Amino acid sequence: MRDLYQRLALSPDANDHQINSALARCPNSALRQDATSVLAVAPHRETYDTLHHTLSDIGRLRARLGLTHGAHWQGDVANDFSLPPDNAISRHDELVDRVSHAVSLYNRWRRLRGPWLLIAVFTVGAGIGLALGFALSLGLGLG
Amino acid sequence: MSTARFSPFELLLLKSRSQVDTATLLLLGWVLVHRQHVSEGQRRRRLAQVTSQFRHGHELGPVMSIAHSQDLHAIQLAAEVVRKECSKERSLSVMHQAITVATDDGDISLANHYILRFLADLLNVAPATLGTLFQELTGQPLRQPEDPSRDAYWQAHDPDYYARKAREEAEAAQRAKASQAEQEQQQRAKADKQQEKQQEKKQKQQEKKQQKEDARRAKARAEQSSAEQAKAEKARAEQARQEQARQERARQEQAQEESRQRQQRSSPPPPDRTTRALAVLGLTPGASKTDVRRAYRRMAQLHHPDRFYSDSEHQVALASARFQRIKNAYDYLMQTY
Numbered sequence: 191m192r193d194l195y196q197r198l199a200l201s202p203d204a205n206d207h208q209i210n211s212a213l214a215r216c217p218n219s220a221l222r223q224d225a226t227s228v229l230a231v232a233p234h235r236e237t238y239d240t241l242h243h244t245l246s247d248i249g250r251l252r253a254r255l256g257l258t259h260g261a262h263w264q265g266d267v268a269n270d271f272s273l274p275p276d277n278a279i280s281r282h283d284e285l286v287d288r289v290s291h292a293v294s295l296y297n298r299w300r301r302l303r304g305p306w307l308l309i310a311v312f313t314v315g316a317g318i319g320l321a322l323g324f325a326l327s328l329g330l331g332l333g
Numbered sequence: 334m335s336t337a338r339f340s341p342f343e344l345l346l347l348k349s350r351s352q353v354d355t356a357t358l359l360l361l362g363w364v365l366v367h368r369q370h371v372s373e374g375q376r377r378r379r380l381a382q383v384t385s386q387f388r389h390g391h392e393l394g395p396v397m398s399i400a401h402s403q404d405l406h407a408i409q410l411a412a413e414v415v416r417k418e419c420s421k422e423r424s425l426s427v428m429h430q431a432i433t434v435a436t437d438d439g440d441i442s443l444a445n446h447y448i449l450r451f452l453a454d455l456l457n458v459a460p461a462t463l464g465t466l467f468q469e470l471t472g473q474p475l476r477q478p479e480d481p482s483r484d485a486y487w488q489a490h491d492p493d494y495y496a497r498k499a500r501e502e503a504e505a506a507q508r509a510k511a512s513q514a515e516q517e518q519q520q521r522a523k524a525d526k527q528q529e530k531q532q533e534k535k536q537k538q539q540e541k542k543q544q545k546e547d548a549r550r551a552k553a554r555a556e557q558s559s560a561e562q563a564k565a566e567k568a569r570a571e572q573a574r575q576e577q578a579r580q581e582r583a584r585q586e587q588a589q590e591e592s593r594q595r596q597q598r599s600s601p602p603p604p605d606r607t608t609r610a611l612a613v614l615g616l617t618p619g620a621s622k623t624d625v626r627r628a629y630r631r632m633a634q635l636h637h638p639d640r641f642y643s644d645s646e647h648q649v650a651l652a653s654a655r656f657q658r659i660k661n662a663y664d665y666l667m668q669t670y
Contacts, residue, residue, distance in 0.1 A: 191478070191481065192480070192482040192483075193482075224482060224483050227484045227487050227494075228481065228483075231494060234491065234494075238481050240444070241481060244448070245447060247403065247408075248447055248448065251412065255412060255416070256651055256655070257454045257455065258651075259651050259655060260450075260453075260454030261454065262450035262453050262460060266482075274613055274614065274632075281406060281409050281413055282417065285343055285346070288343075289347065
């Protein structure tokens with residue numbers, strides 16, 4: 191399986207007009223014939239696009255996992271769908287980082303006796319509000 | 334450190350009693366999603382059947398919905414967990430389960446061809462082992478996947494389309510032949526007319542030539558009698574003018590040539606080896622030599638085999654293959670740039 195879009199210098203969501211002009215420009219007659227019978231026919235292109243999408247996903251996964259030179263990844267597929275080696279962070283390490291961050295936040299909350307703190311803050315706030323309201327009503331009564 | 338929320342699969346993994354089992358479940362679900370001609374219920378039943386020994390302790394529903402959404406991050410996470418935690422025996426059993434899930438009778442979808450091979454690479458299963466396993470489970474040898482990017486594939490799978498095309502072409506050819514015959518008749522008539530016209534023209538030209546000749550002879554006789562110095566001066570002036578005109582023309586031609594070259598340069602370059610070599614270094618066409626050099630340095634540091642010395646031998650081999658590829662691309666670019 192070859193990446194016809196890449197070989198014709200097209201993007202995978204190219205419209206019919208772009209495809210036709212690329213086909214007219216293509217200097218390789220064998221490639222032009224293949225591409226005409228795949229991309230210029232709507233049902234064929236749909237099937238091709240589904241597989242193309244899956245293979246791009248696999249290419250990306252292989253690049254991220256360092257598997258772009260596996261024993262099972264050879265020939266046309268490997269040539270066309272291998273992305274440049276990626277330096278994306280390992281998802282598992284990221285998950286471990288996030289979990290440990292969440293755990294440390296939780297521990298800090300418990301250490302500061304979070305729930306009691308919340309109740310105390312609420313009580314103080316309510317008291318101040320009451321006092322202000324009382325003062326205001328007094329002032330109004332005097333005036 | 335990202336501040337994004339935990340994704341559904343991450344939550345599932347954290348809640349699971351056995352992370353490897355959950356991750357394997359997602360990979361098997363991914364294979365199942367790409368299996369054709371089965372209903373959703375059949376998929377679930379099949380997955381439950383194959384993974385009856387698993388100890389994950391959660392529902393299969395959420396796993397299947399993640400697999401259906403084809404979330405690449407989730408699949409990558411699952412692949413990392415499986416690679417990290419699987420022993421050699423466990424890898425073979427996962428491979429076994431994946432093949433069972435992908436097919437009953439050796440008939441396997443195109444996408445699953447590639448997914449199974451990806452899993453085999455991930456679990457470090459050699460091609461010969463995979464072939465044997467497949468043969469044992471399905472009774473069919475594991476063939477190379479067919480190639481829908483070729484004309485031959487569609488000739489085998491969609492003969493209707495080719496029959497229709499051939500019929501249309503035949504009709505078009507007939508129509509073209511008829512119109513061609515008509516055109517030829519018209520052309521013949523036109524050619525006859527043109528010949529007559531040309532003969533007339535020739536006669537006229539001959540007459541004109543005769544007149545000119547006479548006039549010239551008369552003039553020459555008159556000029557001989559005039560002073561020779563004047564003639565020489567005139568000739569020199571004429572020469573200078575011609576010289577100037579020639580230079581002008583040359584300059585114009587050069588300008589045209591340049592504009593044509595510029596047009597050629599602005600049209601998209603063909604997808605050739607240079608583009609591919611640039612892509613290996615993670616660059617787009619049009620990158621300068623310094624860009625190439627800088628990209629090469631960065632890539633070489635990232636993928637040097639010595640960095641993977643502490644990992645397995647397999648990792649070192651993969652890294653050195655990557656490094657070789659990067660180096661080849663760089664060498665080629667340095668030669669051409």
